[in-house]
Amino acid sequence: MKNYRKELWFNVPSRMHFTNITPDVTQCLNESGVKEGLVLVNAMHITASVFINDDESGLHHDYKKWLEAIAPHEPISQYRHNDTGEDNADAHIKRQVMGREVVIAISNGKLDFGPWEQIFYGEFDGRRKKRVLVKIIGD
Amino acid sequence: MKNYRKELWFNVPSRMHFTNITPDVTQCLNESGVKEGLVLVNAMHITASVFINDDESGLHHDYKKWLEAIAPHEPISQYRHNDTGEDNADAHIKRQVMGREVVIAISNGKLDFGPWEQIFYGEFDGRRKKRVLVKIIGD
Amino acid sequence: MKNYRKELWFNVPSRMHFTNITPDVTQCLNESGVKEGLVLVNAMHITASVFINDDESGLHHDYKKWLEAIAPHEPISQYRHNDTGEDNADAHIKRQVMGREVVIAISNGKLDFGPWEQIFYGEFDGRRKKRVLVKIIGD
Numbered sequence: 001m002k003n004y005r006k007e008l009w010f011n012v013p014s015r016m017h018f019t020n021i022t023p024d025v026t027q028c029l030n031e032s033g034v035k036e037g038l039v040l041v042n043a044m045h046i047t048a049s050v051f052i053n054d055d056e057s058g059l060h061h062d063y064k065k066w067l068e069a070i071a072p073h074e075p076i077s078q079y080r081h082n083d084t085g086e087d088n089a090d091a092h093i094k095r096q097v098m099g100r101e102v103v104i105a106i107s108n109g110k111l112d113f114g115p116w117e118q119i120f121y122g123e124f125d126g127r128r129k130k131r132v133l134v135k136i137i138g139d
Numbered sequence: 140m141k142n143y144r145k146e147l148w149f150n151v152p153s154r155m156h157f158t159n160i161t162p163d164v165t166q167c168l169n170e171s172g173v174k175e176g177l178v179l180v181n182a183m184h185i186t187a188s189v190f191i192n193d194d195e196s197g198l199h200h201d202y203k204k205w206l207e208a209i210a211p212h213e214p215i216s217q218y219r220h221n222d223t224g225e226d227n228a229d230a231h232i233k234r235q236v237m238g239r240e241v242v243i244a245i246s247n248g249k250l251d252f253g254p255w256e257q258i259f260y261g262e263f264d265g266r267r268k269k270r271v272l273v274k275i276i277g278d
Numbered sequence: 279m280k281n282y283r284k285e286l287w288f289n290v291p292s293r294m295h296f297t298n299i300t301p302d303v304t305q306c307l308n309e310s311g312v313k314e315g316l317v318l319v320n321a322m323h324i325t326a327s328v329f330i331n332d333d334e335s336g337l338h339h340d341y342k343k344w345l346e347a348i349a350p351h352e353p354i355s356q357y358r359h360n361d362t363g364e365d366n367a368d369a370h371i372k373r374q375v376m377g378r379e380v381v382i383a384i385s386n387g388k389l390d391f392g393p394w395e396q397i398f399y400g401e402f403d404g405r406r407k408k409r410v411l412v413k414i415i416g417d
Contacts, residue, residue, distance in 0.1 A: 001140055001279055001417050003314040005385050036142040037276060038179060040316060040381050044392030046331045052239055053185045053231060058219035062228050063235070066210065071344065080336035089340050092331060096341070096376055098235055100330055103179050103242050103381050105274035107144050112272060114183030133390060135383035137315060137416065138276065139140050140279055175281040176415060177318060191378055192324045192370060197358035201367050202374070205349065237374055242318050242381050244413035246283050251411060253322030277415065278279050 004032035004136040007044070012126035015073070015091075018060050019121040021050075021132065025104075026111060028134045035109045037138015041119060042101035044131040047091035049098035049122035067094045067124075091124035098122050106138055143171035143275040146183070151265035154212070154230075157199050158260040160189075160271065164243075165250060167273045174248040176277015180258060181240035183270040186230035188237035188261035206233045206263075230263035237261050245277055282310035282414040285322070290404035293351070294372075296338050297399040299328075299410065303382075304389060306412045313387040315416015319397060320379035322409040325369035327376035327400035345372045345402075369402035376400050384416055 006028050010019060025041055041050045053059070071093040076082045079089030102119060105112035121132050145167050149158060164180055180189045192198065210232040215221045218228030241258060244251035260271055284306050288297060303319055319328045331337070349371040354360045357367030380397060383390035399410055 001314075003385075003417070005383065005390070036140075038177065038274070038316070040383055042381075042383070044395065046392070046394050051235060053235065054220075056220060056223065058222055059228060059231055061219045063232065066232055070209065070348065080339045081332075081334060083336055084334065089337060092337055093341065093344055096329060096331065099238065099377065101381060103181075103240060105144065105179055105181070105272055107142075107274070112144070112274065114185070114270060114272075116185050117183065131392060133383055133392075135316070135385070135390065139142070175279075177316065177413070190374060192374065193359075195359060195362065197361055198367060198370055200358045202371065205371055209348065238377065242320075242379060244283065244318055244320070244411055246413070251283070251413065253324070253409060253411075255324050256322065278281070 001137060002032060002034050006134045008132040009129055010121055011129045012123045015126050016064050017123045017126050020055050020118055021121050022119045025119050025134055029106060029111060032136040034106055034136050034138040037106045037136060039104045039106055040101060040135045042133050044133050047088050047095055047125035048130055049095045049100060050102050050132060051098050051120055051122055052102050052117050054116050055118045088125040094124040140276060141171060141173050145273045147271040148268055149260055150268045151262045154265055155203050156262045156265050159194050159257055160260050161258045164258055164273055168245060168250060171275040173245055173275050173277040176245045176275060178243045178245055179240060179274045181272050183272050186227050186234055186264035187269055188234045188239060189241050189271060190237050190259055190261055191241050191256050193255050194257045227264040233263040279415055280310060280312050284412045286410040287407060288399055289407045290401045293404055294342050295401045295404050298333050298396055299399050300397045303397050303412055307384060307389060307414060310414040312384055312414050312416040315384045315414060317382045317384055318379060318413045320411050322411050325366050325373055325403035326408055327373045327378060328380050328410060329376050329398055329400055330380050330395050332394050333396045366403040372402040
């Protein structure tokens with residue numbers, strides 16, 4: 001069984017931001033040489049997500065507006081986590097809704113995707129350097 | 140390491156619908172011959188989910204009602220994604236809440252499940268042909 | 279390919295409760311002898327979650343308060359699932375939001391984690407014995 005590991009680093013310019021990382025993960029897959037297996041892609045930070053959906057700016061706007069409505073950033077005093085000096089309790093909630101990780105099938109050396117599937121790094125507490133892990137196992 | 144791949148096709152009669160696909164996945168597992176490993180089951184479309192929960196019609200009603208309350212289909216003009224000519228922005232949100240995929244342990248040649256675990260294809264923008272991927276790796 | 283399986287049992291004192299199971303999963307990994315691979319950790323019951331986030335009591339308070347706000351336990355008559363004699367429809371919803379499972383990379387014989395990642399068993403219908411499955415595959 002082959003295995004492969006890589007960290008991807010990001011520093012997004014705003015608190016909430018979605019980055020299409022499909023090309024990065026595809027490059028990892030090519031480097032791994034794995035033809036049949038699984039790839040795990042997960043945020044290594046607990047206020048960020050990795051998720052799969054459409055690369056359409058209107059939809060990303062809708063996600064951000066909806067997440068802000070169900071778990072608003074302000075007032076920060078509404079969250080006990082923020083009593084620790086943080087202001088990112090909402091980001092911990094948004095990350096749970098959008099998910100920590102995706103697991104993707106590898107078939108014939110390619111990400112085994114439907115027509116519109118794209119992988120995103122979803123940041124909810126940005127403006128600093130943070131990491132995503134890509135782990136691949138298979139033959 | 141063995142590997143196995145199959146696409147399951149669905150065309151559900153309504154916009155929102157849950158289909159129990161546990162028998163389909165069990166058949167895939169039997170065809171794969173894998174005794175110890177992992178099975179990934181994921182929606183190949185980005186307005187649908189695969190999730191594990193109870194096969195109880197009252198609960199499914201509750202899920203649908205709750206999802207419609209937190210991410211309503213109408214008015215479709217509330218979503219910028221729908222400016223593209225689509226009317227399914229709410230389905231993209233519902234899918235994120237319910238999840239894209241499940242990963243299930245295979246032990247002794249069987250889906251390693253608790254007493255009530257059943258696998259569902261969750262459709263939020265149905266009435267057309269769509270796919271689920273089953274990928275199995277192991278020995 | 280090596281494989282390893284263990285059930286962890288819990289009986290939490292309240293309806294909703296989060297238990298840090300990182301030491302248990304680390305022990306499973308050590309017992310497995312796997313150096314490179316994947317570990318799946320999933321609730322075997324459908325009113326419970328396994329998720330990864332911060333071990334900070336204020337945040338756990340925030341999660342519980344937020345989940346209760348978006349999927350309240352009472353009045354139990356608002357849920358059709360509860361017509362079956364259950365009172366836990368809300369717990370089935372909360373579990374979907376927080377997720378059934380996590381998949382974690384194993385690298386150099388260790389859980390391949392970012393600085394704050396901790397694994398939690400999330401219970402939403404406690405006060406009885408329930409299980410978590412740990413399945414490990416790799417070399």
